[in-house]
Amino acid sequence: MKILEKKLNLLYKLIYKLGRAINNWGTLIILIISLIFFYPVLLQNKIPLPLDALVGAHVPWTEVNWDGYPAGVPIKNLEITDAISQFYPWKALAADFWRAGKFPLWNQYMFNGAPFLATLHSQTMYPLNFLFLIFSTEHAWSILIFLQVFVSGLFMILFLKELGLKNHSVILGASAFMFCGYMISWLEFATGGQAGLWLPLVLYLTLKMVRSNFIVYPILISSVYFFIFTAGDFQIPFYIVLIYLSFGLYLTIFTKVREKLRSFVRLISALGMGVLLSAIQLFPTFDLFRDSQRANDPYIKEFTYGLLDWQKIVNFIWPDFFGAIERYFWVLFFTSLLFLFPTPLGFLPYKLNLSGLSTSSASRLIFISNFSLSTLGAYGFSKLNKININRFIKVIFYFLVVTSGLVLGLITSYYVLVWGNREIASDITMIQNLKVTLKNLIPQTGLVIIILVMFGFYAIVRRLTKIDTHRVFTFVLSFILILSITDILRFAWKNTPFSQKRFLYPETELLKFLINQPEPFRIAGPGIPLNYFMQYKISSAEGYDPIYPLRNAQWYSLVNFGDTNKIARRYGEISNYYSKMLNSANIKYLIDYKKNPDNRIISDVGVFNGGLNNAEMVPVFNEKRIYVFENKNSLPKVWEIKKYKVAENDSQLIELLNDNEMTQNNYVILEEDPKMIINEKNQSKINNINQGFNEIAFDITSEFESLIFVSESYNKDWRAIIDGEAIKIFRSNYLFQSIKVPAGEHRVRFIYEPYSFTVGKNVSVISLILLMGALVYEKKYKSKSHKST
Structure with a gap:
């Protein structure tokens, strides 16, 4: 018993000391958390990319027997394959341009050639891409992904401390934002999350700007907006602008600001200069968007504009209402929910056909909800020592009762379905979903139980003993914080694949055959999925991008259907291999596999696409089930x-x-x-x-x-x-x-x-000169003022 008592006392001292360390070493703690999350990269030589999906779900890589995986490579997350089909290859290509001292303006490998920088998603002008000039592409990618996690936490610490929060609450808020649902789901896309990580810094600088007269703060805000606008996403920068303006106006109107008009002018001027500074990216993007197929793509509409189903509302926890400036974040949170779910306001941007927003998914609004909850959670955590502990324990207890009831209901439903209804029991999907739901509820339920026990322990100590309650409360907060961070990391690891580097675009025999053919030529066909050919420097007549020229999309309709009425969506694909228009497109090789005519799935007894395997299209190579056909009538480049x-x-x-x-x-x-x-x-x-x-x-x-x-x-x-x-x-x-x-x-x-690029470049250069001039002027002016006094 004494040994157990000593061990518990040792644990108590350890956690208490860790809590003291958190108070003094917040940035270091965030760094350690980030490094722990990235242990697969640091200790296992892996890369943060879903490469398991590349070799486990896509031809021709599925035709290869990978050592250690006799039944095929298991896939962790098949929903984020855009990371390997778009964002990694685009960054690798952009790096090639920069190394050659050229602006990455044109992509020769997709859509018979298409604008590159202007697509925005290619993120070619994002300043953090300088990593790709210093390191190899794979190492630069890993560092870039790491920086999203660490820097977002660092900026959140700055922001929360400027709001007056301290210690444990700052670490909790920063950790929650670093690993929130949106930032983790978009982590390996390296676009939306890269834009989002700058929001806390923008709000921190806004606070400093409103509270002081230093011109350096609006200049810094303008500079940060260049990072935001070039990060490769449209919606998140738009949301950041809305939050920035509303937060700045809130501070100007409802807080003690002496010169409200001057504060408002600075607020608008900083944003305006940020837009002008980013003209080198924004002007070409708007030019392409105007002439693109984006407005004709019904993809978003088919998925209810990306609005969340009402059942997703259970994913949000509704805490109590605290304090003063916190009200802004409550309003922000509830407003985001109104636009996030299928309410009249949620449908409004699509009914009004607002440019950009009407063709984008509403689900990304969850970024605002996540950020608001991270900030509110930090506020709530900071006020735990000021609230009635007994009432707080009751709230947690009620939440535990509801959760336990949900778990028991699911368990009962599972056994009723399995043993009580043979027909439903045969529905493997339904049973599996119930199992997954139960499995996911266990960690959260355990977390609530432990929090209840810890606060119960604190309440007992405070009432029945003479022990220093401050030390005990610090211990409880530290323990809960460690537990919360552990659960956050569990969620992040669960949804973030780290892959073996041997799966980083390996060359199969079919790819080697194409690489060794004399250039120039183009390929087409499903035998190599859209965009993957880019990493091998193979040009294609096809491609996948949410934004590309409308004329190219109409060409696909003309080739496939003989008219321009069925405009291709974000997927520019050729399905009619009988078309003679393929010849002038320099399409020399078509890669295909036999497919079941009913479900189009690869099959040994299926058929190739129509137009193949005739006198004009001759098979010249195959790797198991994947065939390369040569177009004998293909014309040169x-x-x-x-x-x-x-x-x-x-x-x-x-x-x-x-x-x-x-x-x-x-x-x-x-x-x-x-x-x-x-x-x-x-x-x-x-x-x-x-x-x-x-x-x-x-x-x-x-x-x-x-x-x-x-x-x-x-x-x-x-x-x-x-x-x-x-x-x-x-x-x-x-x-x-x-x-x-x-x-x-x-x-x-x-x-x-592009003319739009030339104009944008000139505007950006002039804006940069003006900002630097303003900074130099302020230094000289303040220096003279200081000498005169």
Whole structure:
């Protein structure tokens, strides 16, 4: 008994000392928590990416027998594969541009070529991407993901301390925000969470700006907004702007601020300068959005605009109401709920067709709810020593009763279903869901029980003993904090896959075959899922991106259905391999597998897509069930046009492109008359074709004036230059480009540099100069004022 008493006393002293350490070393504690979370990276040499889904669920990697996994690689989270199909490959590609000293403006690997920087999601201008210039791509990625966790906690500490909170409550609020539902679900996307981590810093600087006259604070706010607007997400920056404005107005109106008008002007000016500073990203993005397929994509509408189902309301805990400035965060929290669930306000942005918001998922509003609850939780934790402990214990007890009743109800339902109804018992999905629900409730129920016991222990000690209650209360708070952080980490680990590096885009035999083929060429087909080809530097006519040019989306409709009425969504895919339009797209290889005609699942006894395995599409390689077909009629990247027709209008353009005789004889359909006569005897020699960063170049020698086709998506911002002189580009075959080249030897260059980017870059540079000038002016002004006094 004495040994047990000694051990308990030792545990008590240890936790108490840890609590004292928390008071003094908050930043260090946050760092330690972040490092503990990332132990798979530090100790197991893993990477924070869902690579298990890459090799466990996607062809051609599923055709490989991976050592140690005879039944296939198990998958932890199949819902975040965008991390490996979009965000990691995009960052790797952007890093290639920066290493070459080029702005990442054009992506040659997707959609027959498409804007890159302008998509916003590519996050090419995000300052923290400098990590990819210093470290290898895989290490830079791991550091970037780590920084989201650690820096978000660090900024939350700054913000909560500025609100007047201390000690345990600050650590709890910071931990809750670092590992809240939104930040963890979007962690490995490295976009929305990267934007969200700056919110506490913006609010901290807003507090400092309103409470002081230093111009450095609005300048810093403007600078932080550059990080936010370039972080690769639209909605979170929009929400941050709303919170910033409403919080700033709240402080200006309802707190003791001497110069309210001046405070308001600074609030607006800081945001305005932040927008102008980010013009290099925002201008091209708005330009692309205006001409994109986004408004025609019904994806969000099909999922009820991303509004949460009412049953999700049980995920929120409704605590008591505390204090003064806390009211702002209560209003913020409840307002976010009104727009998060299917209420009239929730549907309002979609009914009004608000640009940007009407094509985005409402579920991301949970970021605001998570942030508000993290702040309110910190406030509540800081006030525990001021409330009636007995009442608090009753609240916890009632919550425990409700939770226990829910658990018992689920257990009863499980056994009734299994033993009482044979028909329902055969529904494995329903039974499995019940098991998962019960399993998930156990940790929370245990946590509530332990909290109840600890506060009960504190109440008994305070009433019946003469022990220093402050020390006991510190012990209780420290114990609960450690327990809460442990549960937060459990949730984060459960939803965050860390993968073995051997699964980081490994080369299969099929991929090696394609990599070794002479370039340039494009691929298409489901044998390599959309975008994964980017990491292998293989160009495709297909792609997946929420925003890409409308003209490209219409081209997919034209290829697949013969008209432009069925515009492709975010998934630009080709399904009609009979179309002769594939030839001019430089599609040389189609990768496919046999599919069950009923459910389209891979099957040894299924069939390939129509149009394959004939005289024009010949199988040249296979890796088990995945086949590579060569398109024998594929045209080169750059070639001389021998015949062309000029369409007078859009309907005639579509009619001519659907004319098999035209396409079989390699007629090119133009939308403007080049006003030239093609000499059929002319044989142009095209050499040294090179596609670099934002540029296509080749040498040409011809006896007569020639019309040259370039298989790269047409865009108004492409410029063609022959021997230093700009020439006109003609849109050809609906999507591609053609130019007139005079007789003789020439070097031809196509350069992509959007006008919106050039204007945005100039605006950003001027804004930066103005901000730096304002900072220098204030220093000199204050220095003179100090000397005069």
